[in-house]
Amino acid sequence: MVIALVVSGFALAGAFRGGSQQASSTQSSSPEPAASTPAPSAAATPPASAQATPSAAPSPTASATPSCNQNLVTVSASTDKPAYGPAENPLLTLKVTNGGTVPCEVNIGTSQMEFLVTSGSDRVFSSKDCQASSEDLVKVIAPGASETANFPWSRTRSADGCKAVAAAPGGGGAYYIFTAKLGSRASPKAVFQLN
Known part of the structure; x- marks a missing residue:
């Protein structure tokens, strides 16, 4: 399934890929007797x-099926390269994994996703700042399975409320941190370099 978001003129295309088990595992998500x-x-x-x-x-x-332990659903962040040349844009990837032994129902919609880029205490970019709309997308993730979404970041700054930002992120070998968020879950930091 493909989710499209418009972020201050930039298209956010998050392709979530999952298994075909979601239909069969939906019944186990309501363990009410x-x-x-x-x-x-x-x-x-x-x-x-x-x-x-x-x-x-x-x-x-x-x-009788055990209920899903939401604490075993994790979020990770990665980039397609460790360093980028002046004309290259980083591809940021958010990955949601069910580390449990039973299927888990998880809202992986744009209402929950955030791609956050920082540099030290400087908040450089957030996909939430200029998000045109937010939608819920509840999927059942099979045990051990993952869902991923990609965000091509065009090396621009953003501000809360989509306020105009004149300055651009610095290059010249500066290091940046990408954190992927899904609701209250946050990934470990992914470090990359802009040259």
Whole structure:
């Protein structure tokens, strides 16, 4: 699935790639024991409705599935190169991984994503600053699977509220830090250099 965001004239194309297991694992995301309630009432109803009850029998198996541990869903940040020449733009990658043993439902929409670039205490760029719209995209991530989104950063500055920024990030071998965020989760820092 491809998500497009317009950020102060720049198109943010985040291609989230995931497994085809999301449809089959969706049922395990609601481990409520709803099937145990109709079973006693089925015994008191006529035989016709009692025959409909066995079709709900697989549900208790699904309700016995352990719930997802959201603490095992992690976010990582990376760049396509460690250093960039004066005419090269960094490709920033946000990766969400389910490190648990059961499928996890995670909102990986643009409402949750942030690509943040800093240099020391200088907040250089955030994809949230000029985000035109934000959307939710809830996906079920299979155990051990990942979803990724790429952001080509055009080496520009941004400011909160999309205020105009005249200065550009410095080159000349300066180091920058990319942090990927998804909701309250933040990745370890990815360091890269602009020449």
